[in-house]
Amino acid sequence: MITLTEAAFAVLTAADPAEKCRLTRLYAADWREGRITRVGDTLPPARPARPARPQLLAPKEMPRRSYGGDRGRIGLLHALAHIELNAIDLGWDIVARFAHEGLPDDFASDWVQVALDEVEHFEMLERLLGSLGAAYGDLPAHDGLWQAAEKTADDILARLVVVPMTLEARGCDTTPATMEKLARNGDTLTPPALDVIYNDEIRHVAAGVRWFTFVARKRGLDPRAEYHRLLPLRYPGGLKEPFNHAARAEAGFPRDWYEPMARVSS
Numbered sequence: 066m067i068t069l070t071e072a073a074f075a076v077l078t079a080a081d082p083a084e085k086c087r088l089t090r091l092y093a094a095d096w097r098e099g100r101i102t103r104v105g106d107t108l109p110p111a112r113p114a115r116p117a118r119p120q121l122l123a124p125k126e127m128p129r130r131s132y133g134g135d136r137g138r139i140g141l142l143h144a145l146a147h148i149e150l151n152a153i154d155l156g157w158d159i160v161a162r163f164a165h166e167g168l169p170d171d172f173a174s175d176w177v178q179v180a181l182d183e184v185e186h187f188e189m190l191e192r193l194l195g196s197l198g199a200a201y202g203d204l205p206a207h208d209g210l211w212q213a214a215e216k217t218a219d220d221i222l223a224r225l226v227v228v229p230m231t232l233e234a235r236g237c238d239t240t241p242a243t244m245e246k247l248a249r250n251g252d253t254l255t256p257p258a259l260d261v262i263y264n265d266e267i268r269h270v271a272a273g274v275r276w277f278t279f280v281a282r283k284r285g286l287d288p289r290a291e292y293h294r295l296l297p298l299r300y301p302g303g304l305k306e307p308f309n310h311a312a313r314a315e316a317g318f319p320r321d322w323y324e325p326m327a328r329v330s331s
Contacts, residue, residue, distance in 0.1 A: 068105025069096055069173055073161035076180070077154055080114035082191075082201065085153055086184045093181045096174070104173050109161040112211065113154040118202030119147065124209045138247075138255060139199045142190050145262075147206040149187040155214055155228055156180025163221040166280065175272045182265045189258050196254070216299065222280055223299045226292060229273025230318070231300050236266045237312040263312075270316035292322050303328045 067075075072092035079085040095101045115121070156179040164173075191201055213232065217224040240263040244256040281288040297303070304327045310320060 067101065068103045068107060069101050069177070070105035070107035070109075070161040070164050072096070072101060073157040074107050074109055076157045077109050077113040077161075080116050082116060082150055082187065085150070086188060089153055089157070089180050089184045093177050096177055104160070104164050104170065106164055107161060109158050112215075113158070116202060119143075119204060119206040121208045122205050124207040127205060127207050135197050138252060139194065139197050140204065141243075142194050142197070142255065143199065143201065143204045144206065145259075146187055146190040146194065146201045148210060149183050149190060149262075150201070151210040152183040153180050153187065155210070156183060158214060159221070159224060159228075162218060163224070166221055168276070168280070172276055172279075175276070179269050179272065182269070186258075186262050186265070189261065193254060193258060222277060222284075222291060223295055225273045225277040225280070226295045227299050229269050230277060230292075230323075231296070231304070233266050233273070234270045234313060234316070234318065234323070235305075237263065237270060237316070238307065238309045240266070241309065267312050267316050270313070270318060274316060274318050289319070289322050293326065296326055 069092070072088070072095070076085055076088045076092065079088055092101065156176045160173050160176050187201075194200055194203075210232070213227050214224070217227050240259055244259045244263075247259075248256050277292065278288045281291045304323060306327050308324065308327070313320070313323065
């Protein structure tokens with residue numbers, strides 16, 4: 066019987082997105098139903114395997130995205146699908162990379178569920194791309210999300226601050242406005258998909274806040290003070306207003322943690 070970290074390694078080294086999704090479903094069910102019983106200690110690869118397409122570029126090298134019409138919608142859906150594919154790997158990576166922390170099994174369960182949610186999101190976005198005659202891989206994509214993972218591979222608190230508590234929280238901030246804009250432009254298919262992602266993101270941010278608080282206290286640290294220390298070190302670009310305070314409150318993210326760290330949008 067394999068361990069959960071061995072399962073994570075198998076997902077992370079699967080280059081084909083369909084296989085990555087299939088393995089995630091398989092191992093998530095095995096963990097949930099008790100067929101995988103140990104977290105284990107297998108280390109993840111430095112980088113997950115990736116398909117030959119899309120071409121990965123530095124964020125500053127990405128071509129300007131077109132807006133409006135099917136072309137703009139394809140560009141948005143492709144960018145989101147790429148984020149969700151990376152997010153599958155991020156869910157598995159945090160399970161394996163920080164297994165040595167000796168956290169309760171509930172920690173692993175939360176992030177396996179996150180990975181499973183991201184599979185649902187990726188496949189949903191793939192279907193929408195297909196309805197427009199496009200596919201994942203047709204456009205270039207940036208590697209910024211995994212670069213953020215690499216920069217926080219040394220500390221679970223840093224990973225939690227940057228990925229769920231900053232990047233996913235930013236999704237909670239911006240998605241409602243995106244849905245409204247798309248609906249105004251007559252798009253009836255994308256906003257419902259984004260609404261599913263939005264509500265799942267709130268749960269993912271909640272998991273980030275919960276486990277950040279748990280680990281900080283386990284280390285004898287004040288969670289709020291540690292968040293304020295780590296954020297400028299690990300996310301030097303800073304937080305940008307406006308915030309979706311309602312979504313963040315639903316996630317249990319204290320306003321007096323993040324609001325003082327904001328810089329005014331230019």
